[in-house]
């Protein structure tokens with residue numbers, strides 16, 4: 049094997065330009081695959097972090113009847129803060145949220161919204177709830193930038209809000225936009241308004257009640273109290289994994305094509321090389337190789353392209369990939385329209401596993417592609433090979 | 440070698456399929472070559488010289504009959520056994536040199552020793568010895584494309600001789616060389632034959648080669664036509 053590698057390296061270096069073309073194409077696929085996969089992993093990581101920061105903290109307890117996809121059920125699914133959470137709520141490691149449905153009337157239009165009552169002093173989410181502490185006759189509210197765009201509203205605007213309280217009575221008053229935040233988390237922004245929790249409880253005649261609780265990393269989740277369900281961060285972010293998986297399929301096609309090109313180049317080189325080097329093959333056999341050993345020699349030689357490519361990739365890919373990880377990749381289009389959790393700048397994350405599996409997978413594919421045409425050698429007659437007269 | 444024979448062929452026949460029929464390239468060759476001989480197969484083009492050499496070198500199989508080389512019947516060898524016979528005991532010299540172009544002179548000559556797993560100190564010594572036999576000690580770092588034809592053939596001889604094989608098979612070794620180079624190479628091989636006792640079997644129709652041979656085996660149409668042993672001063676074969 050060591051001899052085969054030594055021979056392969058000499059032959060490849062001797063072959064010159066063709067070798068380097070193959071190596072460059074292959075190393076390009078290496079870097080692109082690792083980069084794209086890194087971007088996807090970075091996106092996944094970022095999206096989960098944003099979701100934690102703006103929506104779910106380290107996890108949540110939901111009222112057992114709470115269904116975020118059924119706004120009409122909100123009025124029936126809320127309950128007083130359970131005994132077990134009181135201490136946590138007092139120290140701020142777990143925050144109650146009351147969630148109801150309402151309707152906004154921006155500029156004479158009508159838009160139904162989810163009203164989230166949240167403690168202005170909470171520190172778990174990065175939503176600027178501090179701004180809800182404003183002294184105003186109207187209801188202070190903060191909204192996300194997606195919502196602001198939809199409402200064509202800016203800070204200081206007043207909009208009429210109508211809601212139905214616990215007794216089924218309709219009421220209406222103005223909200224005033226005290227703050228607008230940007231989160232990259234569509235579900236925390238689109239159709240959501242945040243107002244002070246106590247204010248909402250009063251409006252709804254639901255004193256001391258909550259729909260869900262969001263807890264911080266300092267809170268150690270235990271079995272949920274009667275009537276409440278624990279939703280872990282993993283569960284709540286699983287939709288992101290699914291989204292990334294879906295997006296990744298498209299990318300796989302891109303690097304599949306890249307890899308295919310590299311493999312075609314290597315396959316072509318192997319076929320040509322076996323044809324042109326018949327005399328050399330015959331010589332190896334005359335010197336004491338079996339034909340199968342020569343097949344092995346050519347397979348190793350082909351596989352060396354992947355090894356050289358990995359080395360070359362490390363030379364220019366490492367600086368590029370580290371720079372990308374630090375500077376991030378700015379998406380050249382406006383992503384807020386996508387309705388998916390995506391930051392403007394993605395910071396690729398490369399795991400050792402990602403690099404190792406990519407290099408290994410490419411190496412195995414290269415070995416197979418090198419072996420395939422080399423099998424012909426095993427069927428050659430040594431005397432014909434020596435004469436170099438095979439077709 | 441039980442009977443002192445390096446090569447013994449018995450009723451050796453080689454047929455090649457040609458179109459629907461077959462062509463008989465060797466037609467019942469009975470030949471004995473002893474240790475230390477300096478013999479040549481002589482005959483016109485197409486007489487079967489290369490074919491016979493290939494079978495003796497275990498690169499090809501007889502159609503019938505047998506070729507026993509160093510006590511091993513070629514037709515019974517597996518490809519692995521044939522490879523190790525060539526690796527250990529046979530050196531080949533080809534008309535077109537067949538050097539590995541991307542390797543240096545040193546590496547070309549070293550190659551058979553790598554296959555035999557010699558350590559690097561032994562390899563260096565043996566390669567340097569072999570290169571000094573052929574007078575190429577100053578070209579170890581050159582690559583074959585930089586050498587003249589005569590130099591290439593001398594590298595090929597060094598490669599064939601470096602492992603001190605029992606048998607060297609040389610197929611038209613001078614066909615691409617001028618007279619001066621031919622004589623130079625033949626003298627080298629003659630010396631190696633004398634000093635190391637290596638058996639040489641040539642295939643040739645070159646007069647220069649023929650004049651050096653101690654035994655001339657004339658082939659015509661796949662048959663041995665004449666077998667002449669040159670008598671030297673000592674009267675031995």
Ligand SMILES: Nc1ncnc2c1ncn2[C@@H]1O[C@H](COP(=O)(O)OP(=O)(O)OP(=O)(O)O)[C@@H](O)[C@H]1O
Nearest residue numbers: 455456457462464483484485486487488489490491
């Ligand atoms: N693989 C093959 N298939 C068919 N015929 C072959 C094959 N190899 C050799 N022959 C035929 O066998 C005969 C002997 O060939 P061989 O190469 O042994 O001749 P040679 O004596 O070495 O000739 P030369 O001096 O031209 O090298 C030739 O007629 C050749 O055409």
Ligand SMILES: [Mg+2]
Nearest residue numbers: 488489490642
């Ligand atoms: Mg011939």
